[in-house]
Amino acid sequence: MKYKLINGQLLLRDNGNYTVEQQDLYVKDGKIVAIGALKDDADFTVVDAKDRLIMPGLINSHGHLYMTTFRGIADDVDFNEWLFERIMPTENKMTPDEAYNSCMLGCMEMIQSGTTSFLDMHMFAGQSARAATETGLRAFIGRCIVGDDLHTDAKARFDELLTEQEAFESDRIRFMVMPHAIYTCSEQLLRQLDEEAKSRKMLKHIHMSESDTEIENCLKEQGKTPMAYLRDIGFMDEMTSMAHCVKLTDEDIAIIAKSGATVVTNPASNCKLGNGFARIHDLKEAGVNVALGTDSTAxxxxxxxxxxMGVLTLIHKGIHKDSTVLPAAYVLDTATANAARAFGMTGRLGEIKVGAYADLVFVDLNAPSLFPNNNIVGSLCYSANGSEVDSVMIDGKFVYKNREFLTIDREQVLYNIKKDR
Amino acid sequence: MKYKLINGQLLLRDNGNYTVEQQDLYVKDGKIVAIGALKDDADFTVVDAKDRLIMPGLINSHGHLYMTTFRGIADDVDFNEWLFERIMPTENKMTPDEAYNSCMLGCMEMIQSGTTSFLDMHMFAGQSARAATETGLRAFIGRCIVGDDLHTDAKARFDELLTEQEAFESDRIRFMVMPHAIYTCSEQLLRQLDEEAKSRKMLKHIHMSESDTEIENCLKEQGKTPMAYLRDIGFMDEMTSMAHCVKLTDEDIAIIAKSGATVVTNPASNCKLGNGFARIHDLKEAGVNVALGTDSTAxxxxxxxxxxMGVLTLIHKGIHKDSTVLPAAYVLDTATANAARAFGMTGRLGEIKVGAYADLVFVDLNAPSLFPNNNIVGSLCYSANGSEVDSVMIDGKFVYKNREFLTIDREQVLYNIKKDR
Structure with missing residues (x-):
């Protein structure tokens, strides 16, 4: 399909600054092909975006989509109960079909609230890829890997990753190498996975420095912080994104800045599980690329x-007692352009630019929560709740239009989940 | 109107514990008259609430509704710029009609996101009362009072309050005595207002201990904290609710607990303006009644x-590094039953109970953000964004039904605000 989007207010980004301009936007073959005017537009389908902000689709840079149906099974409990008594038993009983249904529910929630790309660390990577394929979401998916040795105990999971990569990889669905964490993978396995990632030119993702226990154990066992340990193994580079990074020393921050790796912060999850507040303002000041993720619904x-986005900026303004830290444009970057940078896709993703993927979110500027539009970037961070999203286009195709899903049978997804219970 | 609500899942509260039960709910003359069954229900209009949670309407216990159109005019700036360069100049130019339109916009946003009652400290209290009267919202309104003496400089504002009270007060719209703060009212004026409130049996509301500057100045000028000062004046009692209370000593907390006054916390505002985090967990442990407010959109x-609700619990779990503090049921209480207690309306407001006002919010249990309904109270705090609200009844009348406003002409409100700009 070719689209000419007229009357919309485009959220454009230049040198980290956002402007809103009413211009026509042309979409062809999944890409933005022109902004303003295009000579031969006779066969473009016209879509009227009056009173709509057209913004880049949001990118959720850390999550576990198979856990979406776990929402609410472990609220207000301590971490050990959360993991060992609630999450793991539920996980262990899960079938691939249940995982697929759970992923579909997650895709619904993401699309409806303006997310067009997600990173997924998964037990059932194939089911996540299947859901992304069907729903039209852009995805960066990895099989979560744990163990000692890629040739023995970790082999099956890595082979599964490669099989799923072969089955599902496309321009829209990319596979990544994802060791779970330094405390669930041996040094040997981390080195092996790093080597595999490098030779296959695959991106890497790992949980890092999430809890006090993780740091204490690493200091005891390795004599250094998790960040120093990961750097010394050679795993931390521009191809690496690291989820959480809640507990960092000043030296850790310098290590990350030097490496070119991305920190993916998950402020709600870090709060909810009692892990505390990450040092995002300090990471920003050190020049570290920071992206944003929700973690799972568990x-x-x-x-x-x-x-x-709202939680990220509010907690940091509260911590620093400074209303100017993490301003709205920066926070929006963590959910768009910074994520694109983490995926090596600057200029092609997370921004409205000629040549970029047509991953576009249409926001109702007349929604009471955004009105009047005194400062739209501010409103996206401080007052939007996601329900202002009216339509969503990914890869040049509408997946949600006038609040209706076009690629998902909503009732079927709900039914499938209800019948499993 | 008389309503029989069938097939709904009622969110019931007993001794601070919530349960969900599918039962019929009967509404008559603005009140809940029966739960379960009623003999003579032949002339009750049946409303099918299948797949809906029927919960008590939320109560916003602190705000300034005339500022709703100020949304976004002062993001990411320091407090002095916020107040003196952005807010006050805009406020000073505002006309009563603009204030009314701004209130109507705020009413739309509140109703749409499940709020049925609000407390409002206002420059244009009459316009707020007018908006509440028309939209059907329940309101606790006061003219914001500053100055030295009720017989001289503060007289006009207090007289205005009494005039507006006479014009608008009803069972649904109550007026309160609202000195702005200890640093904008003299001790004499606070004593005079306390006396007026007591003789008129009116509730009192005041901003307290919001910023470091306020505390420092009070310590310097009065030789005690703002809380000790307010207690010593005699202003602090069961009829008093105090917004913010961000900066409290242990002794302050003991003073509040002893007084029976309510703390109204505004976590997002306190973060956004850089005032920091209130000690809500400690207030809770001390037995202080805590209610919740948004403050204004400015x-x-x-x-x-x-x-x-989400911000409140997340930041406290983060501060205390403890996933068990401020559990969901408590947080829901701050937005319902605790607010009712602050207004002296326990059992009549903020709970689904026979004899209580029929202020009811219908929540779509199939919304992707709530599904599956493993723990509905948890989901209301941790994953609901407000858009799950499908219908709203206040005082036994639907004001919002199947996502349509019944008491507000949405287009007219937007038009009125646009034309003023």
């Missing part, structure tokens, strides 16, 4: 990136 | 109480 409990 | 920037 620890958040929503996949709504508008909520996550 | 410092939040939304009136969405679901967002506020």
């Amino acid at each position: 620890s958040n409990n929503t996949l709504n990136m508008f909520r996550e | 410092s939040n920037n939304t009136l969405n109480m679901f967002r506020e």
